[in-house]
Amino acid sequence: MRIIAKALILTFATGLVILLGTGVALAASVATSGLVLVQVSEAPGTNGGTNLTIPVPASLLHAGISGARYFASDDLRAARQELEPWRDAISQALDELEDCPNVELVRVIDGDEEVVVRKKGRNLLLRVQGNEETVLVSFPMSLARHAFSVLAG
Amino acid sequence: MNTDEGQRSFDNPEEHEMFVKKAITAFALLLAATVGTAQASDLWFHVTVHEKTEDANVTINLPLAFVQSAISMIPAEASDTGHVMIGDEQFDAQKLRELWQSVQGAQDMDFVTIDSEDESLRVSKSGNYLVVKGTARSDKGADIDVRMPASVIDALLDTDDNTLNFAAALQALAAEGQGELATITGDDARVRVWIDQFPEAR
Numbered sequence: 390m391r392i393i394a395k396a397l398i399l400t401f402a403t404g405l406v407i408l409l410g411t412g413v414a415l416a417a418s419v420a421t422s423g424l425v426l427v428q429v430s431e432a433p434g435t436n437g438g439t440n441l442t443i444p445v446p447a448s449l450l451h452a453g454i455s456g457a458r459y460f461a462s463d464d465l466r467a468a469r470q471e472l473e474p475w476r477d478a479i480s481q482a483l484d485e486l487e488d489c490p491n492v493e494l495v496r497v498i499d500g501d502e503e504v505v506v507r508k509k510g511r512n513l514l515l516r517v518q519g520n521e522e523t524v525l526v527s528f529p530m531s532l533a534r535h536a537f538s539v540l541a542g
Numbered sequence: 543m544n545t546d547e548g549q550r551s552f553d554n555p556e557e558h559e560m561f562v563k564k565a566i567t568a569f570a571l572l573l574a575a576t577v578g579t580a581q582a583s584d585l586w587f588h589v590t591v592h593e594k595t596e597d598a599n600v601t602i603n604l605p606l607a608f609v610q611s612a613i614s615m616i617p618a619e620a621s622d623t624g625h626v627m628i629g630d631e632q633f634d635a636q637k638l639r640e641l642w643q644s645v646q647g648a649q650d651m652d653f654v655t656i657d658s659e660d661e662s663l664r665v666s667k668s669g670n671y672l673v674v675k676g677t678a679r680s681d682k683g684a685d686i687d688v689r690m691p692a693s694v695i696d697a698l699l700d701t702d703d704n705t706l707n708f709a710a711a712l713q714a715l716a717a718e719g720q721g722e723l724a725t726i727t728g729d730d731a732r733v734r735v736w737i738d739q740f741p742e743a744r
Contacts, residue, residue, distance in 0.1 A: 478611050485608035492741035498599040 418448035423511055423529030425450060431522045447529050454536050468540050476541045483537060486513075487530045585720060588736050588743045595730040601743050606716050613712050635706050639699045646692070658683075667692075684728035691718045 429441040457465065472479070486508065495506040507514045513533065515526045585606040592599050645653045645667050654665035661683030663676040672695050676686030691714070698711035715723075720738040727733075738744070 481611035482608050485605050485611055489605045489608070490741055492603055493601070494603055496599070496601040498597075500597055 415446060418446050422446065422448040422451060423531065424527075425529070425532065426525070426527040428525040428527075429522060430525075432520065447532050450532055451535055454532075454539050457539055465540065472541045479537060479541070483530070483534050487511075487534070584739055585716060585737050586739065586741055588734075588738070590734045590743055591731060593731045603742055606712075606737060610709070610712050610716065613708050635699065635701065635704045642695055642699055661686075678728070681729040684726055686724075686726050688724040688726075689722065691715070691721075693718065 425445045425447050427443045427445075429439070431439045489508055491507075491509050493505060493507045495504070497504045501520050503516075503518045505514075505516045507516070508530075509527075511529050511531065512527050513530055517524045587602075587604045587606045587609045589602040590600065641653065645651065648667065650666070650668050652664050652666040654663070656663040658679075660680045661676050661678050663674070663686070665672070665674050667673070670692045672690045672692060674686055674688040674690075676684060678685050694711050694714045697714035698706055698708070700710055701707050715737065721736065723735040723737065725732075725734050
């Protein structure tokens, strides 16, 4: 076989392995760290009734939160001083939320608008439903805990 | 009587029946001991608010243990100037403590009665409970039914100064277990607060 053909096959195989490996790594990170999901659904007739779904592996956000220690240290120091009196209470409150079963925590209905906060599995779901659109945000509790631990020190 | 293999066998049916009854009794007692008393970790704090005029509803279901953690986040100002409004009358923590200490050992009685154009309000001691009952006389008044265990009032007022101990009160509430705490029905809103073992409001 010609050298060029061999090089092409090798390059293609390497690319395939990298792609597959990345896919497996991504699936593994979603399985362990979870997924942050933002979904916006517009009512039919509103701007064409657009539906937007943005899934983000939580591991990426975990990395970003960890990086904040280095990029925003002054702001974090100020935040830590503010949170110091309530750090233990907030930590305990987050523990309790993580441990509780699937449950609707808060529901507020005001006319045509509805806000629901629900614990489902390892995730916290926030749904805001209005006349024109419904916004759903779902994120793992572990992300909230990590963010708090970086914030509170 | 034990066999050579260490297994139990019985000489007669009566002995067998007695053993079975004892085993069932022991198991029932063990079950009662473990599930009979709900702890704070098993209890849920519920609040429902229904506003008639604005057609708004609020439902909150929180683990009681979460509320206990969150109570310590109440700003110091809120507990430092401990005031309780009963009707249009304001009672500070010191006054409430004196009033409570004077009625604690007394028989069941009404110790505060407030009559106004809009409502009549009665605060009384009934057994181990502090009961607040209000009857609306006009659209501005409200029907109130609050029933608070005495141990919670003791804990709330267990301070040396003019503050209210919300954390201790909530701990005492958790120890009391499930029950209806307050129902307030006004012209435009209905509020209900209770504790039970179910995660979602019923």
